[in-house]
Amino acid sequence: MxxxxxxxxxxxxxxxxxxxxxxxxxxxxxxxxxxxxxxxxxxxxxxxxxxxxxxxxxxxxxxxxxxxxxxxxxxxxxxxxxxxxxIGVVFQDFRLVRHLSAFDNIALPLRVAGVEEGDLATPVTEMLSWVGLGHRASARPATLSGGEQQRVAIARAVIARxxxxxxxxxxxxxxxxxxxxxxxxxxxxxxxxxxxxxxxxxxxxxxxxxxxxxxxxxxxxxxxxxxxxxxxxxxxxx
The missing domain is CATH 3.40.50.300 (P-loop containing nucleotide triphosphate hydrolases)
Incomplete structure (x- = not known):
């Protein structure tokens, strides 16, 4: 580079x-x-x-x-x-997909990129842990605080590097x-x-x-x- x-x-x-x-x-x-x-x-x-x-x-x-x-x-x-x-984007209003869990919101860019389902668990789980939400993987946005939603949005933006x-x-x-x-x-x-x-x-x-x-x-x-x-x-x- x-x-x-x-x-x-x-x-x-x-x-x-x-x-x-x-x-x-x-x-x-x-x-x-x-x-x-x-x-x-x-x-x-x-x-x-x-x-x-x-x-x-x-x-x-x-x-x-x-x-x-x-x-x-x-x-x-x-x-x-x-x-x-x-491009990864972190929006001020988060723009999480309401019907998806925190795990599935973060996994979304990888799925769009064609990553196999069997290869999703490790990187998404590691990212959830990094942003302090390992215990909230199955939570949907409506049940998350503003700060938690922000962390999910950031994890989603960076997951695909x-x-x-x-x-x-x-x-x-x-x-x-x-x-x-x-x-x-x-x-x-x-x-x-x-x-x-x-x-x-x-x-x-x-x-x-x-x-x-x-x-x-x-x-x-x-x-x-x-x-x-x-x-x-x-x-x-x-």
Whole structure:
């Protein structure tokens, strides 16, 4: 894997909903393959909209987006599902399948990828244990707390070791100890080669991955007009 290859490229990207003002304007930046990035900025800055562009839930109003070296703006819609399988996403609202157990929600990406049923139990059980839900494998989402649902959503996003992991406030519903554990999980996945993008308001979280870079949005634009990525501030030693 080349350390300099870009997995994501934005060139003069703008996003407008309906006829209103642009939500995102003139975004030009690149994310290198294998990098770890924190996306920050105040509420309303456009972080969730940017993430939607990254996982192809939204197409830009203008500009060029390349993902895995391919132009996804003009890509035929019938190719998008295959592309999305290369991306793991942790949504703020979890988006778990209500009628499926925690085990089956986590197993879903593996089943979609064609993994044999006999090969599912070990990786899914290990992932449940990692996020502290080994005793809740058969529980359905409605019986899980918000923090437990968040952990299932994260386990589902990382189980297939995606090439790109996108997480929108992934530690917002868990206690500090579990937040550390989850960030450690993202860190371990990143060290295996996955590019990680985490949107967060938690300034303390930014100190946990010293090698991570920071992309800051302010009112729909990059706070640094050159598009350069910054390293997060160092926190106090613990």
């Amino acid at each position: 080349s350390a300099t290859r870009s997995i994501v490229q934005f060139e003069n990207v703008g996003l407008r909903y309906g006829t209103g003002a642009e939500t995102l304007s003139d975004l030009t930046f690149a994310l290198r393959e294998g990098g770890f990035y924190f996306l920050t900025g105040p509420s309303g800055a456009g972080k969730t909209s940017l993430l939607k562009l990254l996982y192809m839930a939204q197409r830009p109003s203008r500009g060029l987006i390349r993902l895995f070296s391919e132009d996804i703006v003009t890509m035929p819609r019938d190719r998008l599902p295959g592309f999305r399988r290369r 995606p090439e790109l992991l996108i997480a929108d406030e992934p530690t917002g519903n868990v206690d500090p100890d579990m937040a550390k554990r989850l960030i450690h999980l993202f860190d371990a996945l990143n060290k295996l080669g996955t590019t990680v993008v985490v949107a967060t308001h938690d300034v303390h979280l930014l100190t946990r991955i010293p090698r991570a870079e920071m992309l800051r949005l302010d009112r729909g634009q990059l706070a640094d007009p050159t598009g350069a990525l910054r390293h997060p501030p160092k926190g106090p030693e613990e």
